Amino acid sequence: MTAAHLLKAEGVRVEIAGLEIVEHADLELTAGRILAIVGPNGAGKSTLARALVGLQGAAGGSIAWAGKPLGKWRRRELARTRAFVPQRAPVSAGLTTRDAVAMGRAPHLGALQRPTAKDAAIVERAIARSGVEHLAERSLATLSGGELQRVRLAVALAQETPAIVLDEPTASLDLGAAAEMGRLLHDLAAEGLAVLVVVHDLALAAAIADEVVIVDRGRTVAHGEPADVLTSERLLETWGAAATLDIRRGATVFEVDWLASGARPEGAASTEGGLA
Amino acid sequence: MRSRHSLVLAAGLAVLVLSFLASLAFGAVALPIKEVARALAGGDVSGQVHEIAVGLRLPRTASAAAVGAALAVAGVLLQGALANPLASPDVIGVTGGAGFGATLILLAFPDQAPLVPLGALIFGLVAAGIVLTLGSAGPRGGSIERVVLAGIAIAALFGAATTSLMVAYPDRVSSAIGFLAGGLVSDGWSSLETSGPYLAAGFVGAVLLARPLDRLSLGDDLAASLGTSPRRTRLLAGIAAAALAAAAASIAGLLGFLGLIVPHLVRLAAGTATHRFLIPACAIVGAAVLLLGDTLARTVVAPIELPVGPLMVVLGVPWFLWLLRKTA
Numbered sequence: 057m058t059a060a061h062l063l064k065a066e067g068v069r070v071e072i073a074g075l076e077i078v079e080h081a082d083l084e085l086t087a088g089r090i091l092a093i094v095g096p097n098g099a100g101k102s103t104l105a106r107a108l109v110g111l112q113g114a115a116g117g118s119i120a121w122a123g124k125p126l127g128k129w130r131r132r133e134l135a136r137t138r139a140f141v142p143q144r145a146p147v148s149a150g151l152t153t154r155d156a157v158a159m160g161r162a163p164h165l166g167a168l169q170r171p172t173a174k175d176a177a178i179v180e181r182a183i184a185r186s187g188v189e190h191l192a193e194r195s196l197a198t199l200s201g202g203e204l205q206r207v208r209l210a211v212a213l214a215q216e217t218p219a220i221v222l223d224e225p226t227a228s229l230d231l232g233a234a235a236e237m238g239r240l241l242h243d244l245a246a247e248g249l250a251v252l253v254v255v256h257d258l259a260l261a262a263a264i265a266d267e268v269v270i271v272d273r274g275r276t277v278a279h280g281e282p283a284d285v286l287t288s289e290r291l292l293e294t295w296g297a298a299a300t301l302d303i304r305r306g307a308t309v310f311e312v313d314w315l316a317s318g319a320r321p322e323g324a325a326s327t328e329g330g331l332a
Numbered sequence: 333m334r335s336r337h338s339l340v341l342a343a344g345l346a347v348l349v350l351s352f353l354a355s356l357a358f359g360a361v362a363l364p365i366k367e368v369a370r371a372l373a374g375g376d377v378s379g380q381v382h383e384i385a386v387g388l389r390l391p392r393t394a395s396a397a398a399v400g401a402a403l404a405v406a407g408v409l410l411q412g413a414l415a416n417p418l419a420s421p422d423v424i425g426v427t428g429g430a431g432f433g434a435t436l437i438l439l440a441f442p443d444q445a446p447l448v449p450l451g452a453l454i455f456g457l458v459a460a461g462i463v464l465t466l467g468s469a470g471p472r473g474g475s476i477e478r479v480v481l482a483g484i485a486i487a488a489l490f491g492a493a494t495t496s497l498m499v500a501y502p503d504r505v506s507s508a509i510g511f512l513a514g515g516l517v518s519d520g521w522s523s524l525e526t527s528g529p530y531l532a533a534g535f536v537g538a539v540l541l542a543r544p545l546d547r548l549s550l551g552d553d554l555a556a557s558l559g560t561s562p563r564r565t566r567l568l569a570g571i572a573a574a575a576l577a578a579a580a581a582s583i584a585g586l587l588g589f590l591g592l593i594v595p596h597l598v599r600l601a602a603g604t605a606t607h608r609f610l611i612p613a614c615a616i617v618g619a620a621v622l623l624l625g626d627t628l629a630r631t632v633v634a635p636i637e638l639p640v641g642p643l644m645v646v647l648g649v650p651w652f653l654w655l656l657r658k659t660a
Contacts, residue, residue, distance in 0.1 A: 111556050135559030145551030146415065150605020159547050163559045167540060211554060 062087055062122060062219050062250045063108065063138070069116035070100070070107045077103040079274035081117070087218060090241060090251040092265035094258055094286075096295050100274040101254045102143070102223050108252070109140040109221050121219075135163035139212035141222040145204075149197040153207050156196060157183050160214025182213035187236070201228035205237070219250040226257055238264045242306075259310040262286055262303045270294060337609055340602040344616040348397075351623035355393040356385045358631045391521045395583050396626045397619040398524060399516070400590060402531055402580040404618025405538045406573040407591030408598075408610050412545040413569035414476050420592035421577030423483040424570055427588045428490035429459025430581035434511045435494045439501040448511065449523040449582035453530065455490070456578030462486050464570045468563065479570065514587035514641025516626050527579035534579065535615070537572030542607040545569060549605060587622070587641045593652055594618045600655050621648075 063085035070078035078100040085091050093101045106112035108119055110126050119126040121137050129137070139160075160182060161175045171179075183192055186206045191199060199207065205225055212220050222241070226234040234257065242264050245251045255261045261268060262282040270278040270285060272294045278285045283303045291299045298313040356368045361384060368385045371377045403421065410419040421427050433455025434448045441447075463486045467479030494512075498505050510517075544565040547555040552562040577591065598613045599605055621644070628647075629640040 106553075109557065111553060131561060132559040135557065138557075140553065140557035142551065142553035142557075145554050146549075148549040148605055150599055150603070151546075151549060155546075155604075155606055156550055159543075159550060159554075159558060162543065162547060167543070208554065211550070212557070215558065 060087075060123070061085065063120070063252070064123075065108055065117065065119045067117035068104065068107055068114050068119060070103050070112060071115040072103065072112075076115075077274060078107065078114075078271075081271065081274075081276045083108075083269050083276060083279065085219060085250045085252050087250045088245055088248045089266040090245045090253065090264055091267045091269060092261035092282075093252065093254045093269050093271055094256075094261050095271035099271045101271050104271060105140075105221055105223050105252065105254045109138055110134060111140065132163045135215060135217070137217055138219040138221060139215040139217045141205075141208045141212045141220065141225060143224040143227055145208060147196045147199075147204065149195055151196050152193050153188055153196065153199070153210075154179065154183065154192045156207055157188075157210045157214050160211040163215060178216060179214050182210045185213055186210035186240070202230065202233045205229060209237075209240070213244075218248075219252070220244070221252045221254075223254045224256060225253060226255065226260060234260060258286060258291075258301060259308040262301050262310075263306055263308045337602050337604060337613075340598065341609075341613055341616065344598075344613060344620060348616050348620040348623070351620050351627065352393060352397065355396065355623045355627045356389045358627055359384075359389060360630075360635050388518065391524065392516050392518045392626070393623065395524050396516050396622045398527075398531055399580040399584045399587065400594075400618040400620070400622025401615040402534060402576040402618075403587060403591040403622075404594035404598075404614040405535065405611055406576040406580070407593075408595040408607065408614045409538055409541065409545070409569045409573040409576075410591075411595055412549065412607055412610075413566045413573075414480060415549070416476065416480070417596065418592070419480075420588055421573060421580075422487060422588050422592075423480055424574060424577075425459035425463040425483050425486035425490065426456045426574050426577040427581065427586055428487035428494070430456035430578055431512055431586055432459075432490040432494045432497075434581075434585070435497050435508045438508045438511065439497045439504045442504060442507065445507075446522075449526050452511070452585075453527060453578050453582035456581050457574055459486050459490055460570065460574030460578065464567060464574070467570075468567050476566075479566065510639065511585040513639040514585040515629065515637070515639045516584050523583045527582050530575040530579035534572045534576035537568065537575070538611050538615075541565065541569050541572060542611050545607040549607075584622075585641065587644070589641070589645050589648065590618060590622060593648055594621060597621075597652065597655065 061084045065081060065083050068078055068081040081104050083091065093105060095101050103112060107114045121129065121134065158171065158179050161171055161179065165171060183189055186209045188203065188206050188210055191203055205228060209225065226237050229237060238260050241251050241253060265282055267280065268282045268285045269276050278290060286301045288300045291297055300311045302309040353365050353368055357363045357365045363381055363385055367377050367381050371382050371385045406421045410423060411417055430452040433451035437444055437448050437451040463479065463482045466482035544560045547558050547560045548562055548565055555562050594617050595610060595614050598610060598617050602609065602613065625640045625644040629638040629643050632638065
C-alpha cells in the first residue's frame, strides 16, 4: 500500500472567473510522506491544493484519490479519505473548541446518528494531538490565529483520514509555534499519514518535507527531494532572490542576500528554521 | 455548559406548557386552568368549558404555537445558512411575497377572502423560489451575498406591488391592515390544515439540517472538507425556512420580528450556537413567546383584541435590548 499513490494529479488546469490560475500541475502523494508545495506569491499553490481536495473545480487534467477519479467520489466518502485544513475560516462565537473538533466525526456518522464513546475518544485524541486540550471548553471567538490553526488541524485529525492537505498551516504562527506544527506534521507522516502542505516558508518546507513541488505561474516546474530542487539557481529563477538553502533533515540554514545581488555583501542575513 | 443548555430547554418547556394552558384559559371568558387541563386530557368537565377551551380556543392556541415555532425555526435556519445574525424570513422575500399574496386577494378579489391563507402561502413560496433560484444560479451562485441581494431586490419588488394595490384600492385598504400587522384569528382548524404539510416538511427539514448547518458555521472550506456541500445546505435551509415562514404567514399574517429575535434570545440565554440545540430550543421558545403575546393581545383590553405583531415588537424590543446590554 505504501508504494501506491494515495493521490495522483496529472495536467491539472484550474480556471477562476475565466482566468487560468493553474495551467499544468502534476504531483503524487504517498502514504507516510510529506509533500510540500512551494512557490512565489500568486503562483497558484492554494488554488491547486483546493482543486486537489475537491473544493475547487478543475477545468482539465485528472485528479485521482486512491486510484478513483475525484469526480466519482461521494462527498462523505471522500471526507473519510482526505481532510483539508484551510488557511483561514470564519469564527463562530457560539462554538467551543470541542464542539468544532467533534464535527470532524461527521463523515463517519449518519445524518441523525449519535456519536459513540469511540467517536468521543477520537475527538479527545485529536484535541490532545494538536495541543489544544487547555482550550477545549473555550469559545472559538476567544482564540488567537495560531490557536485557531491548531483547532482546524484537530478537526482534520478527528476525521481520521489517510491523507491530510494543509494550506499555509504556519502562516499566522510565530517561530516556536511554526516549529511545533512542523514537528507534528513530521510525526503524523511517520505514523503513516500522507501529508500535503502548501507552505511559504522554504526553510521549514526543506526541513520537514520528503519531497518538494515548486509551482511557478500556475505550472509545476520542479519536483524532487528538497536538496535537489531548492537550489540557489532555482531560488534565483523562481523567486528572483539570491539565496542558499543548506539542507539537513530536520534543520535548515537559509542564507538570503536581502539587499540585491552582491551590491552589499555585508547586508546578507540568515534565518534558521526547522526542527530543533 | 451542558447544564445551562438543559436549563434553557427546561425553562422554555415550562413556559410553553403554562402559556399553552393560559392561552386556553384566558379570554373574554376566563376559565380555571385546572378545568382546562382536565378538558384537554379528555376528563369530565362541563360542556361549556369544553366548548370554549377545546372547540373555540384550541385551534387558535395550536396555531399560535405552530406559527411561533415555525417563525423562530425559519429565523435560525436562515441566520445559520447565511452566516448573518440579521437574517429573518424577510431576507429571502417570503414576508414580502406573502404580504402581496394576501393583499392581492383582500383588495382585488374581496369576495374570495377565504383564499387569503392560500394566496399568502403561494406568493410567499413564489417570492422565496425566485430569490433562491437567482441566488444559486451562475458561477458565483449559492454565495451569501447573491442570496441576500436577490432577497432585497425581490422583497422591494413585492413591497412595491403591495403598495400599488393599496393605491389602486384605497377604500379597501383597512381589510388588509390586520394581515400586514400580523395576528391570529379564531377561524377553526382550516388555515392550520392548509399549511400543515408545509409546516411539517419545514420542521423535518430543519432537524435534518441541524448538523450540516453546524459544519457550515466552521466556514465553507471546512464544511466541504467534512463532506458537506455549503451550496446545497444553504439552498435546502432556504427552502425549509421558506416553507415554514410562508405557512406561518398564511395563518397569522406578517410577524417577521419573531423570527429575528427568538434565535438571538436563545443564543444569548444558552451561550451556544450549535444548531442541534438551537433548532429545538427556538421551536419551543418561539411557540411560548407567540402564545404569551397572543394571550396578552386578547386579554389586556378585552373584549377588544390588540394586533399581536405590533404588541410583541413593542414589548419585545426593550426586553431584547436589555438582554443585549447585559450580555455584551
